Amino acid sequence: MNIPLLAVDTLQVLAAQVKVSNGLIIPMLDARRMEVYSAIFTSKYEKIRAVQAEIITENSFEDLEEILYFVGDCAEKCKPILTKDNFIFLEEIKYPSAKEMSFLSFEKYQKKRHRRCRLL
Numbered sequence: 001m002n003i004p005l006l007a008v009d010t011l012q013v014l015a016a017q018v019k020v021s022n023g024l025i026i027p028m029l030d031a032r033r034m035e036v037y038s039a040i041f042t043s044k045y046e047k048i049r050a051v052q053a054e055i056i057t058e059n060s061f062e063d064l065e066e067i068l069y070f071v072g073d074c075a076e077k078c079k080p081i082l083t084k085d086n087f088i089f090l091e092e093i094k095y096p097s098a099k100e101m102s103f104l105s106f107e108k109y110q111k112k113r114h115r116r117c118r119l120l
Helices: 010-015 098-119
Strands: 024-032 035-042 047-055 068-072 087-089
Touching: 010 024, 010 035, 010 068, 010 098
Parallel strands: 024 068, 068 087
Antiparallel strands: 024 035, 035 047
8 A cells, every 4th residue: 555654662752742941851661560661852852862671779860960851651650769859750641642643753754755755
């Protein structure tokens, strides 16, 4: 059917729901026990740390001094452990949103289409 298939990063979709002017956005997805999958984005949604699996401890993210906005389905298990003053949990953002996913998908499609046109 010649319909393009695009992969969209779930953590990026979570991060795109956060509207802040400064700080870092840390989307997290629950893995098991105290493990999560996370990435780090700027307030302009630039990925500055790739997705990685990690075990959350009281020392996680301690080297980051910016305001950190945590989103995803991990707040319940991480909030009691990640207690620094610059850690903010946006508990209302738990799951990826189709609104942000459609925007990111369209943006990615446009970039691929533009590249394909330049090659022709």
